[in-house]
Amino acid sequence: MTAEEIFRLLQEQFGEEKIPGANLEARDPWIEVAPEAIVEVATFLRDDPRLLFEHLNNLCGVDYFPPDPKKAAKFEHEPHIEVVYHLSSFSLKHRITIKVKLPRWKDGQEGELPEVPSVAGVWAIADWHEREAYDLVGIRFVGHPNLMRILCPEDWEGHPLRKDYEFPEEYHGIRVR
Amino acid sequence: MSMQIDDPRVVEFDVRTDEMLVNMGPQHPSTHGVLRLLLRTDGEIIQEVTPHIGYLHRCAEKIGENLAPPQWIPYTDRMDYLAGMNMNLGMALAAEKLIGMEVPEKAMVIRLIVAELNRIASHLVAMGAYGLDLGSFSPFLWGFREREIILDLFEEVCGARLTYSYVTVGGVTHDLPEKVVIPPGLAAMTGRPKSETLSWLEATSLFLDWLQPRIEEYHTLLTRNHVFIKRTANIGVLSREMAISHGCTGPVLRGSGVDWDLRRDGEPIYTRMYDDYDWKVIFAPFEEAPPEVVVGDSWCRYFVRMLEVVQSIRLVRQGIERYPKAEGEYRLPYKMNSKLPKDECYLETECPKGQMGFYFVGDGAPQPLRARAKSSSFCNLSITSAISRGTLLADIPAIVGSLDIVLGEIDR
Numbered sequence: 181m182t183a184e185e186i187f188r189l190l191q192e193q194f195g196e197e198k199i200p201g202a203n204l205e206a207r208d209p210w211i212e213v214a215p216e217a218i219v220e221v222a223t224f225l226r227d228d229p230r231l232l233f234e235h236l237n238n239l240c241g242v243d244y245f246p247p248d249p250k251k252a253a254k255f256e257h258e259p260h261i262e263v264v265y266h267l268s269s270f271s272l273k274h275r276i277t278i279k280v281k282l283p284r285w286k287d288g289q290e291g292e293l294p295e296v297p298s299v300a301g302v303w304a305i306a307d308w309h310e311r312e313a314y315d316l317v318g319i320r321f322v323g324h325p326n327l328m329r330i331l332c333p334e335d336w337e338g339h340p341l342r343k344d345y346e347f348p349e350e351y352h353g354i355r356v357r
Numbered sequence: 358m359s360m361q362i363d364d365p366r367v368v369e370f371d372v373r374t375d376e377m378l379v380n381m382g383p384q385h386p387s388t389h390g391v392l393r394l395l396l397r398t399d400g401e402i403i404q405e406v407t408p409h410i411g412y413l414h415r416c417a418e419k420i421g422e423n424l425a426p427p428q429w430i431p432y433t434d435r436m437d438y439l440a441g442m443n444m445n446l447g448m449a450l451a452a453e454k455l456i457g458m459e460v461p462e463k464a465m466v467i468r469l470i471v472a473e474l475n476r477i478a479s480h481l482v483a484m485g486a487y488g489l490d491l492g493s494f495s496p497f498l499w500g501f502r503e504r505e506i507i508l509d510l511f512e513e514v515c516g517a518r519l520t521y522s523y524v525t526v527g528g529v530t531h532d533l534p535e536k537v538v539i540p541p542g543l544a545a546m547t548g549r550p551k552s553e554t555l556s557w558l559e560a561t562s563l564f565l566d567w568l569q570p571r572i573e574e575y576h577t578l579l580t581r582n583h584v585f586i587k588r589t590a591n592i593g594v595l596s597r598e599m600a601i602s603h604g605c606t607g608p609v610l611r612g613s614g615v616d617w618d619l620r621r622d623g624e625p626i627y628t629r630m631y632d633d634y635d636w637k638v639i640f641a642p643f644e645e646a647p648p649e650v651v652v653g654d655s656w657c658r659y660f661v662r663m664l665e666v667v668q669s670i671r672l673v674r675q676g677i678e679r680y681p682k683a684e685g686e687y688r689l690p691y692k693m694n695s696k697l698p699k700d701e702c703y704l705e706t707e708c709p710k711g712q713m714g715f716y717f718v719g720d721g722a723p724q725p726l727r728a729r730a731k732s733s734s735f736c737n738l739s740i741t742s743a744i745s746r747g748t749l750l751a752d753i754p755a756i757v758g759s760l761d762i763v764l765g766e767i768d769r
Contacts, residue, residue: 207454207702234601237705238714238731247422256699256721266703266714270601270617275624277703305604308739316418331411331768340419341727 181230183209186276189230194221208266210277215296218280219323222302225267225278233267233276236299239309240264241317245284245343259284261294263319282319298324316341376404381753383412389486390764394741394753401750406742410735413768421728425693426452426717427526429728433715434520436730437766439482440709442475442511444766445524447706448730451715452526454626455702456695461685464528465630470676471514471523473669474561477568478507479709480662480669483761487659488579490758491588496579502542503571506564509540513557528688533557533680543567558677565670572666580663581647589656590649593744593756597653603743604736607711608665609760611640612658619707627706634675639664655759662709662761694723701727710734710761730769734762 181189187202190211198217203210213221225233242262246255265278282294293314298321300307310321311330318339321327329336338345347357382393391412397405417436421429426448433448434441446468453460460468485500508518513534515523523530539553543564555563579585595605600613610617618638620631641657643650643664650656697719705714711733720726737760745756 207700236604237712238703238716238729240716240727240729240731242718242727244726264703264716266716270615273622303604304599304602305736305739308735309604329411331414333411340416341422 181272181274183211183276186231186274187211189228190221190224193224208275208277210264210279212279212281215280215282218278219297219299219302221278222265222299225276226302230272232269232271234303235268235270236303236305236309237266237268237275238264239266239299239306239313241313241319241341243284243317243341243343247343261317261319263296263313265299286320293318293320295320295322297322298327300324315339318342375399379750383409389757389762392738392757392762392764392767394757396750396753398750403745403748403750403753406745406753408738408741410738410764410767413764415769417730417769418728421725421730423724424728425695425723426455426697426725426728427691427693430525431520431522433730434522435765436732436769437479437708437710437713437734437763438519439763440475440479441517441519441521442471442524443479443706443708444713445522446472447704447708447713448715449524449526450627450706451702451704451717454624454704455697455700455717455719456526456691457698458527458689458691459626460528460689461683461687463680463683463685464687464689466676466680466683467529467533467687468524469630469634470533470561470673470680471511471521471529473672473676474507474510476669476709477666477673478504480666483662483709484575484579484659487758487761488585490754491585493579493582493585496575499571499575499578502546503568506540506542506546509542510537510557510561510564513537513540513560525688525691527691528686530688532687540564558680561673562677565674569667569670572663575663580660586647586649586656588752588755589654589659589759590647591651591654592748592752593655593759594651595653595740595744599740599743600653603740605711605740606733606736607707607709608658608661609711609737609740611638612661613653614641616640619705619712623706624704627704631672634672636668636671639668655755658759658761665709696721696723697725705731708733710763710766711737713766732766732769734760734764735767738762738767 183204190199198214201212225231244257245259246252261282263280268275286292286294313319314327315329315332376399379396383391393409395407417432433444437444481500481504485497488496512518515521534557536554537557544551595613597613600610639661641652699721701718703716705712713733714731716729717725718727
């Protein structure tokens with residue numbers, strides 16, 4: 181199936197509210213999914229005989245935020261966080277990218293991590309990928325069985341792949357920079 | 358004093374042990390790097406395995422956000438340091454996909470030769486280290502002796518033995534050398550004079566001619582070894598469904614019976630490298646497997662790698678034939694300050710350990726807004742807990758070793 185057909189099928193199935201948009205001209209065409217609908221859409225993507233996206237290639241977070249305040253005026257995106265799901269199908273040999281857009285902070289309150297339902301129940305590997313996205317980008321996956329840091333130590337502060345992350349001076353008395 | 362026991366289960370109950378937490382690693386030799394496994398055991402039976410990773414985390418993704426793609430190449434061969442060429446290739450192709458660049462045929466042939474040679478080297482280490490995990494020393498020495506010659510050949514190509522940074526955006530950094538001194542290991546093994554000079558391609562094909570008949574010896578030493586079969590067959594069985602759901606790729610996925618290899622099924626920018634080459638995808642089940650073996654066990658994963666070595670030899674041989682006729686340059690120019698398009702792309706390639714993915718989000722600056730490296734070993738390691746439950750403590754090295762993980766890639 182082409183990305184356009186997948187997009188039409190999803191909109192037919194879930195309506196425009198849950199599938200707000202897509203970019204079919206991108207190098208890897210992507211479809212946007214509303215955060216609250218991600219689990220049912222993911223289950224449909226995996227199980228529908230026309231789609232069969234049984235393989236979650238990659239799941240990661242992207243922080244859209246101007247890294248340099250001087251260049252903020254040129255920055256084309258509204259500051260936000262994206263969770264990107266790259267899917268492929270072994271049996272039907274097609275690929276698609278799914279995106280969920282989130283605010284940088286929950287309810288605009290700095291320090292409160294944005295939330296999205298976990299898809300660890302749909303693809304088992306999402307468990308570890310979500311832990312990594314939580315650790316490095318700072319996204320809270322609601323319903324995740326064990327949302328702990330995976331690469332950084334458990335008592336690490338902050339989420340390093342955030343664009344406004346500040347490196348700590350020291351960690352347990354060890355100079356870090 | 359003698360004691361009569363009517364019911365043997367009473368004793369069983371009597372000596373029942375409490376659960377115990379055993380810490381394996383992060384400096385354990387058979388965890389293949391700095392991996393810490395927290396084992397919850399009941400006697401010798403494993404109840405749960407919790408892998409703890411991150412000891413080798415070097416913030417590669419954060420660094421990638423501050424570098425132009427060609428500058429990030431040296432960081433990629435420090436991910437899977439046993440297959441630097443394949444990592445370079447994956448990253449270079451992802452960047453080329455984003456830029457919309459297609460490399461000339463000559464660059465593709467060179468890339469194929471080095472990538473497949475590196476796959477052989479990586480699988481030889483996997484085989485050798487796996488033998489070592491199971492208490493057999495010879496395969497390790499043999500595997501490293503053969504690999505040494507590949508490293509010598511790579512040293513002639515790019516000067517480095519492990520961290521090559523040879524495949525880069527636009528092609529490769531140098532053309533293949535015309536005259537090289539025969540690698541000392543190869544001279545010793547083939548009985549040629551040590552000072553003999555020959556072209557790099559001749560040296561490579563001489564090496565392949567010598568390597569191919571040796572593979573049968575590895576099969577005698579390990580594959581069909583009774584002890585080895587006892588330790589690996591029907592141990593750590595990974596079902597097809599579980600492999601797919603846990604995102605396993607590479608030999609782990611193919612060992613579970615899925616016919617999938619990105620060199621054939623991947624995106625055109627990658628598969629065009631392999632167009633018109635004669636080779637086949639290896640996957641379980643195997644006709645020659647011993648009767649104890651079931652699809653998806655440790656033996657199958659090991660055997661997939663061994664057969665892939667043969668396929669890689671075939672591919673390199675065909676590459677060597679094509680190189681003199683290949684058209685175009687070995688590299689297209691790419692400036693470090695070229696701006697990346699405002700687009701994004703994700704590309705996976707078939708590395709020896711599995712499918713390594715690179716994801717770039719361009720933002721009109723020379724540096725990407727986001728550089729992501731999705732590791733195959735990361736996904737392959739995540740099944741450890743599921744396939745180790747109920748096995749014996751001594752089987753843990755056999756299971757983890759069969760996954761062939763490399764921690765540099767997991768932690769990035």
